[in-house]
Amino acid sequence: MAAPDPAPTMPRAPRADGRFIETKLRRPQVAGELVALARLDRALTAALARRVVCLSAPAGFGKTTSLLKLARALDAEGCATCWVSLDAQDNETARFLQYVIEALQRALPGVGQYMLADVSEANVDALKAILRSVCEDLAARATQLALFLDDYHLIDNPAVHAVLAWLLKVSPDCLRVLIASRYCLPAGMDGLRRQQVLADIGSAELSLTLDETACFLSAAQLPALSADQVRTLFERTEGWAAGLQLVAMALQAEGRGAGFIDEFSGTDRDVSAYLLEAVLAQVPPAVMRFLSLTALFDRFSPALCSDALGQHDAGATIAWIRAHNLFLIALDDGGQWFRYHHLLSDYLRGATAAGAPDQACLAYRAASAWFAREGLQDEAIACAFQSGDLHLAADLIERCVEDVTQRRGDHDQLIRWYQRLPEETLFERIGLRLSYVRSAMWSGRLREAQGALLAIESDLALRYAVSVYEGKDAIDAAILGDLQICWYMFHVFSNRVERVRESKRAWGAQWERSGNPIDIARVKLAAACFAFIEHDYREALALSASAQTFYERCDYYAGVVGCRRMRWVLARERGQAREAEQGLAALYEENCRELGTYSIIAANTGIQLADAAYECGHVDLARTVLANAFDMSSKYGLVTDFIAAFLTASRVLRCDRQGEAANACLADGLALGRERSLPRLIVAVQAERVRVCLQEGRVDEALKIGRGAGIDLAQPGESAGLARPSELVLIELRLRLATGRLQGLGLSIDDLLAQTRKQQRVRLTVRLLALKSVLLQQTGRMDDACAVLGAAVALGAAGGLSRSIVDEGPEVRAVLEQLRRRGSLPVAQDYLNGLFSACDDAPASNQPFCGGLGAAAKMSQRELEILKLLQCGLDNRHLAVQLAISEGTVKWYLRNIYQKLLVSSRTAAIARARELRLI
Numbered sequence: 001m002a003a004p005d006p007a008p009t010m011p012r013a014p015r016a017d018g019r020f021i022e023t024k025l026r027r028p029q030v031a032g033e034l035v036a037l038a039r040l041d042r043a044l045t046a047a048l049a050r051r052v053v054c055l056s057a058p059a060g061f062g063k064t065t066s067l068l069k070l071a072r073a074l075d076a077e078g079c080a081t082c083w084v085s086l087d088a089q090d091n092e093t094a095r096f097l098q099y100v101i102e103a104l105q106r107a108l109p110g111v112g113q114y115m116l117a118d119v120s121e122a123n124v125d126a127l128k129a130i131l132r133s134v135c136e137d138l139a140a141r142a143t144q145l146a147l148f149l150d151d152y153h154l155i156d157n158p159a160v161h162a163v164l165a166w167l168l169k170v171s172p173d174c175l176r177v178l179i180a181s182r183y184c185l186p187a188g189m190d191g192l193r194r195q196q197v198l199a200d201i202g203s204a205e206l207s208l209t210l211d212e213t214a215c216f217l218s219a220a221q222l223p224a225l226s227a228d229q230v231r232t233l234f235e236r237t238e239g240w241a242a243g244l245q246l247v248a249m250a251l252q253a254e255g256r257g258a259g260f261i262d263e264f265s266g267t268d269r270d271v272s273a274y275l276l277e278a279v280l281a282q283v284p285p286a287v288m289r290f291l292s293l294t295a296l297f298d299r300f301s302p303a304l305c306s307d308a309l310g311q312h313d314a315g316a317t318i319a320w321i322r323a324h325n326l327f328l329i330a331l332d333d334g335g336q337w338f339r340y341h342h343l344l345s346d347y348l349r350g351a352t353a354a355g356a357p358d359q360a361c362l363a364y365r366a367a368s369a370w371f372a373r374e375g376l377q378d379e380a381i382a383c384a385f386q387s388g389d390l391h392l393a394a395d396l397i398e399r400c401v402e403d404v405t406q407r408r409g410d411h412d413q414l415i416r417w418y419q420r421l422p423e424e425t426l427f428e429r430i431g432l433r434l435s436y437v438r439s440a441m442w443s444g445r446l447r448e449a450q451g452a453l454l455a456i457e458s459d460l461a462l463r464y465a466v467s468v469y470e471g472k473d474a475i476d477a478a479i480l481g482d483l484q485i486c487w488y489m490f491h492v493f494s495n496r497v498e499r500v501r502e503s504k505r506a507w508g509a510q511w512e513r514s515g516n517p518i519d520i521a522r523v524k525l526a527a528a529c530f531a532f533i534e535h536d537y538r539e540a541l542a543l544s545a546s547a548q549t550f551y552e553r554c555d556y557y558a559g560v561v562g563c564r565r566m567r568w569v570l571a572r573e574r575g576q577a578r579e580a581e582q583g584l585a586a587l588y589e590e591n592c593r594e595l596g597t598y599s600i601i602a603a604n605t606g607i608q609l610a611d612a613a614y615e616c617g618h619v620d621l622a623r624t625v626l627a628n629a630f631d632m633s634s635k636y637g638l639v640t641d642f643i644a645a646f647l648t649a650s651r652v653l654r655c656d657r658q659g660e661a662a663n664a665c666l667a668d669g670l671a672l673g674r675e676r677s678l679p680r681l682i683v684a685v686q687a688e689r690v691r692v693c694l695q696e697g698r699v700d701e702a703l704k705i706g707r708g709a710g711i712d713l714a715q716p717g718e719s720a721g722l723a724r725p726s727e728l729v730l731i732e733l734r735l736r737l738a739t740g741r742l743q744g745l746g747l748s749i750d751d752l753l754a755q756t757r758k759q760q761r762v763r764l765t766v767r768l769l770a771l772k773s774v775l776l777q778q779t780g781r782m783d784d785a786c787a788v789l790g791a792a793v794a795l796g797a798a799g800g801l802s803r804s805i806v807d808e809g810p811e812v813r814a815v816l817e818q819l820r821r822r823g824s825l826p827v828a829q830d831y832l833n834g835l836f837s838a839c840d841d842a843p844a845s846n847q848p849f850c851g852g853l854g855a856a857a858k859m860s861q862r863e864l865e866i867l868k869l870l871q872c873g874l875d876n877r878h879l880a881v882q883l884a885i886s887e888g889t890v891k892w893y894l895r896n897i898y899q900k901l902l903v904s905s906r907t908a909a910i911a912r913a914r915e916l917r918l919i
Contacts, residue, residue, distance in 0.1 A: 021376075023299055023331030023339075025103055027071060027083045027148075028064060037212045043205050044070055050199035052168055052192055053178045054185050057203035059343045060242025063180035064329075066206065067148055070178055079144040079176070082107035085331075086149060087298055089378070091157040092412065097127035100147065100167070104134050107145060111137045125631035126598025128163070132170060136896060139172035139889060140862040146176040151342075153182035161186045168192060173889050207239035216244055223251070242343050249324070283326075290317045291326075291340075292356070293363050295348035296386075298379075299331060299339045308370035309363055361387045372396060377403065381417060390425045393417070394432065401435045411439035427459060430479050437486050441493050446676060449490055456483060485519055492526045492638065494677065500530050521550035521559055528566055529638060533680070535759040537570050544570075558601055561591060565605050568612070569640075575762025577615045578800030584609035588625070603629040604641050611644040614651060615763070617802040617834045623652050627900075642672060643684045650688065651807070656912075662692075680725065683709060687727035694738045695809050706735045713741055726752065726764060730771075737775055749775065766792045766801050770808040773815050782818060789815045790824055793835070797827035806838040813839040859900060859918060866893050867913045870906055 044066060047053045053070065055063045071081050082103035090096045101116055112134035116127075138145060155161065168177060168189070179185070184200070185192075192198035208216060213234040217225060225233075237243035280288065293309050294300045305314035318338065321328045327341035339345070352360050364387035371380035377400040384393035397417050404410050418426075418436040426433055433456055440449040460483075484503065491499040524547035531540035544566040551559030564587055572580035588609045591602035606629030613621040630649050646669030653662035666685050673681035686709045693702035706713070711732045729752055735741075749772045756765045769792035776785035789805075789812070796805050806812055816835060819825045825832060859867075862883075869879055876894075880887045894906075901912040913919045 020099065020102055021299075021379075023337040024085045024087070024099060025083060025106065026085075026332050027081070028068065028085070028150075029330035029333070037208065037215065039209065039212065040066070040205065041069065043201060045073065047199035047201055048073065048176075050197060051173060051176055052198040053176070053201065054198060055178075055180045055201045055206065056182065056184045057206045058182055059346075060240055060341070061203055061206040062241040063206065064150055065241075066201070067150060067178060067180050071146070071148060074144075074146050074176075077144070079146050080107045081146045081148065083148045083150065086151045086154050088154050089382075091155055091160060092416075093124050093157065093159045093163055094127060094410070094412070096155070096160050097124065097131060097163060100149075101127060101131055101134065104131075104145065104147060108138075108141075108143060111141070111143075124163070126596075128166070129598060129628070129631070131167060135167075135171045135175065136860060138175055139892060140860045142174055142885065144174050144176075146178060149177065149179045151181070152179045152185075158186075161189075165189050168197070170892075170895075172892050173886050206241070208234075208241060208244065209239065210234050213237075213239060213244060216241070217248060242341070245327075249326070287317055287320060290314070291321070291344075292348055292352050293359075294338075295340055295345040296352065296360055296363055297339075297367060297383075299337050301337050303336075304367060304370055308366040361389075365389055365392065368392060368396070372399075378413075385420060390421055394421055394425050394429055397421075398429065398432050401432070405435065405439055411443045414439045415443065415445075430456060430460070431482075434479075434482050434486055438489070441486075441489060444676065446490065446494050449486075450494075453483070453487055453490060481519060485522060488523060488526060492529065500526070517550045518554045518556055518559070521547045521554065521556070524550065525559065525562055525566070528563075529640070532566070532570065532573075532640070535761055537574060537760050541567065541570055557594065561587065561601055561605065565608060569608050572608075572612050572615065573763050574760050575766070575795060575799040575801060577612055577763070577802075581609065581612040581616050581618070581800070584612055585621075597628055603631075605629075607641055607645045607648065610652075611648045614648050615803050616800045617838055619652060619655050622648060623656075626652060639678045639680050642669065642678065642681050645669075646672075646681075646685060647688055651803070654692070657908075659696075663689075666692075680727075683725050683727045683731075687731050690731050690734055691807070694734055699738055702735060702738065706731050711735060713739065726756070726761075730767075733771060737771070737778070762795060762799065763801060763804055766795050767804040767808065769795070770805045770812055774808060774811045777811055777815055782815075785815050786819050786822065786824065790819055793819070793825060793827055793832075796835075797831045800831075802831075802834055802838055806835055810839070859897075863893060863897050863900075864918060866890070867897065867909065867919050870910055871919060 048070065055066055057063055071083075074081055084099045084103050086096075086099075090099065098116060101112075105111055105115065112130060116130065165186075171177070184202075185198070189198065193200070210231065214227075214230045217230060217233070233244065233247055237247065280291075283291065290305070290311055293311065294305060297304075302314040302318065305311035305317075311317065318328070318335075322330075327344040329339050329341065331337040331339060340348075364383045368380045368383035368387060368389075371377075371383060377396065381393055381396045381400075384390075384396055397414070401414065404414050415436065418432070433452060437449045437452050437456075440446075440452065460479075488500065488503040491503055524543050528540045528543035528547060531537075531543060544563045548560055548563035551563060565584070568580045568583040568587065571577075571583070584605060588602060588605045591599065591605050595601055606625045610622040610625045610629065613619075613625065626649055630645055646665055650662040650665040650669075653659075653665060666689055669685045670682060670689075673679070673685060686705055690702045690705050693699070693705065703713075709728060709731055711728070713732070713735060729748070733749060733752075749768055753765060753768050753772070756762075756768065769788050773785040773789035773792065776782070776788060792805055793816075796802060813836070816825075816839065820832070865883070866879065869882060874882065876887050876890045879890045883890070894909075897909055898905075901909050910919070
C-alpha cells in the first residue's frame with residue numbers, strides 16, 4: 001500500500017557524490033622497504049592457509065605493517081586485494097557494508113548482480129543482498145580476492161560484528177578476509193576457530209625477539225650498538241616494534257647514544273610517553289606546531305593545512321616529517337591525504353587538549369568551515385562537534401538534511417547527529433526538529449517521534465504565549481503547517497484512524513488553500529490511504545488521483561509512484577487482479593530502474609505486486625519479487641504494506657511446503673504488530689493463523705488464537721457485529737464452521753456479503769462465497785454449494801482471482817469437481833486448470849507474463865551445473881571432484897540453491913528445478 005509521504009528517495013546521483021572517503025579505500029603507503037623478520041614472516045605465511053586472518057595486539061605492534069606484508073604476498077600469488085581503513089563512524093552498519101561492497105567491487109569491477117548504485121538508501125537489508133550477490137559471483141568465477149580491514153578495534157557496535165560474522169559465513173572459499181585490531185574478534189566468531197577457518201596472530205607473535213630486535217635496529221642504520229645495549233633496549237621495550245622505532249629515532253638525533261640508553265633503561269615512566277617526548281624534543285618548533293594541529297584530525301591534506309590552519313609551508317613540512325620517518329602514513333598515491341600512526345596522534349591530541357584547548361577549538365572550527373566548502377559534510381559536522389560549537393554543528397546539519405535523508409536515504413545518520421545536540425541548541429530550530437520527526441517515523445521510532453512533536457508544541461506555546469493552533473497569526477505559517485502535517489503523518493503511521501480524521505480536518509480548515517503543493521499532495525494521499533482502510537474505494541481513487549496531480553506539479557517522483565501504486569492496489573481489491581498485476585509489474589520495473597531494486601519505494605511496490613501475482617496464481621513471480629522486496633517492505637511503510645508482506649510471504653512458503661518457515665513468518669508479523677502497536681496487522685495475522693490451523697486440523701490451537709482475538713463462540717452467530725474488522729468476522733465464521741456451531745452462520749455470511757458487495761470489495765466477496773459454499777456442502781446442500789461457488793468462480797474469472805477461492809481449503813475442490821461434472825462452469829479452461837492446480841497446493845504451472853523476473857533468471861550458470869549433477873546422485877565429495885572446487889564451496893552453492901528455490905533438501909531442489917524447467 002502506498003505510504004502517504006513516501007521515503008523521499010531521489011534518482012541516483014553520479015558516483016562523484018562524495019559518498020566515499022577515497023583514502024579509506026587505499027592501501028597505506030610506507031617509506032622504504034619492509035624489514036624482513038624470518039620468524040614473523042613464516043608465521044604470516046602460515047596464516048594465509050586459513051581463509052580468515054586476525055592480527056590482534058596493542059598499538060604499535062606492527063599490525064598494519066604485517067597486513068602490508070600479507071598483501072604483498074597475495075599480490076605475488078596473483079590474488080586481487082582491496083583495503084578498508086576503518087574509523088569510528090563505521091560503527092553504522094550500513095556505512096560499514098557500503099565501504100566493504102565498494103572495496104570489493106573496485107577490486108573486481110562488475111562482480112555481483114547488483115551495484116551500490118542500485119541502492120539509493122542506506123538500508124542494511126538491501127546492502128546485504130548486494131554483498132550476497134558479490135559472494136555468489138565470486139564463487140562462480142572462482143576468483144581469488146582478499147579483503148583487508150584495518151583498525152577493526154574502532155568497531156564496538158554488536159550489529160557490525162554480526163554483519164561481519166554473517167559475511168564470513170556466507171562468503172565462498174575464494175574470498176579471504178584479513179583483519180587488524182587491538183582486540184581479539186568477538187566471542188560470536190569462536191566457531192570460525194573451531195572450524196579451523198580463522199588464524200589468530202597476537203602480540204606474542206608480533207613482538208620481536210632479541211635477534212629480531214638487533215636486525216630491526218641494524219636496518220635503521222644506527223651507529224653500532226653493543227650486544228648489551230641491544231639487550232637493554234629489547235628488555236625495556238619487550239620487543240614492541242613502535243617502541244624500538246622511537247628508540248631508533250631518538251638515537252639518530254645528534255648527541256644521543258649510550259647516555260640515552262642508560263637513562264631510558266632506568267626510567268619508571270610509561271615507555272611510549274617517555275620515548276615520544278624524547279623524539280619530539282628534537283623536532284623544530286614550527287614542525288612541532290604543525291604536528292600538534294594536524295594530529296587533531298583523522299586525516300589531513302596540504303590544502304587543509306594551508307587554507308584552514310594557517311600552515312602555508314605545509315608541503316615542505318610534510319616532506320620533512322616523511323624524511324624523518326615520524327609516523328606519517330600516506331593515504332593515497334598522489335600525496336594529497338595523510339594521517340599519523342594512532343600512537344602519535346593519540347599522544348599529541350591528549351597533549352593539545354591538556355595544554356592548549358583553545359587552540360584545538362579554533363583549529364576544529366576552521367577545519368569545519370574548510371570541509372564544508374569542499375562538500376565533505378560529514379567531516380565538517382564532526383569537526384564542529386569537536387570544537388564545541390554546537391550552533392555551528394546544528395547549522396551544518398540543517399544545510400545537509402535534504403542531502404542526507406533524500407539523496408542518501410540515511411535517516412539514522414540524521415538521528416545520531418540530532419541526539420548529540422542539547423535542548424537549548426534545538427529550541428529555536430523547529431525545522432530541524434521536524435526533520436528529525438520525519439526520519440524517526442520512517443525508521444519506525446514512533447514513540448520518539450511522538451515525544452518530539454509534543455515537545456515542539458509545548459515550546460511553540462511557551463515562546464508565543466498562545467495555544468499553538470490558535471496562534472496562526474503569531475507563529476510562522478510554514479512551521480505550523482509542517483507541524484500539523486507531521487502529526488497527520490504520525491497518526492497515519494500508527495494507524496490511529498479517528499485522529500487522522502481530526503488532524504485532516506484541522507489541517508484542511510487552515511492550510512488547504514494556502515499550503516504549498518507538496519503538503520497538499522501528502523495530505524490527500526494520506527486521506528486516500530484511510531479511505532482505502534475504511535473501504536471507501538471511490539473516495540480513495542479520487543483522492544489519490546488528485547494527490548498525483550499535485551505531486552506531478554512538484555516533480556516529486558516518489559509521491560507520484562505512491563499514487564500510481566494506490567490505483568493498482570484498489571483495482572486488485574475490487575476484483576481486477578489480473579489488471580493490477582500487470583500495472584504493478586510495470587511500475588515495479590520502473591521503480592527498480594529509476595531508484596534501484598532495493599529502494600524502499602521499489603520494495604513497497606514489489607510487495608503489492610507479489611500479493612497480486614499470488615492472487616492470480618503466479619506463485620513463481622510472487623516468490624521472485626518477495627526475494628528482493630520482503631526485507632524492506634516488512635520494516636518500512638504503512639500497515640497495509642506489512643499485511644501484504646507477511647501474509648503473501650507465508651502463503652508462498654506454504655505453497656512450497658515449508659510450513660515451519662511460514663509459521664515463523666507469521667510470528668514475525670505478529671511481533672511487529674505488537675511492537676509498533678498496529679492492531680490491523682495483528683488481526684490480519686491472527687486470521688491467517690486460524691485459517692492455517694483449521695486446514696491442518698489444529699482446532700484447539702485455532703480456538704486459542706480466536707480467544708486471544710476476543711472471539712466468544714458462546715454468543716450466537718447473529719451477533720457477529722459488522723462494525724468489527726472483516727478479519728475478525730472471518731475468524732469467528734471459520735471457527736464456528738470448524739466446531740459445528742452453525743446456528744445463524746449462514747445469516748452472518750450473508751450480512752457480510754451484502755456489505756462487501758456494497759463496498760465493491762470483490763476480492764473479499766469471492767472469498768466469502770467460497771467459505772459459504774463450504775458451509776453449504778457440510779450441511780448436505782450440495783446444489784446450493786455449487787450455485788454459490790459458481791458465482792465465486794464467475795467473479796474470479798472476470799478479474800483473474802484464484803487464490804481467494806482455493807485457499808479456503810480442500811473442501812473447495814470437491815465442489816469444483818461437482819461443478820465440472822455438471823458442466824456448469826462457463827469460464828476459460830486455462831483459468832479452471834489454474835484453480836485445480838492451486839487446489840493441489842502447488843504453484844500454478846502457467847508462466848508469469850513478466851518472465852524476466854522468474855527464478856531461472858536468478859540462478860547462476862554454476863548453480864545450474866550443480867543442479868544437473870544433483871540429478872545424477874553425486875554426493876558433495878564427488879561434486880567437488882567433478883567441478884574442481886572444494887567441498888566447502890559445494891556446500892556454499894547448495895545453500896544458495898536451496899534459498900533461491902525455497903527448499904530444504906536435494907530431493908526437493910531437484911523437484912523444484914524440474915518444475916521450473918531449469919533442468
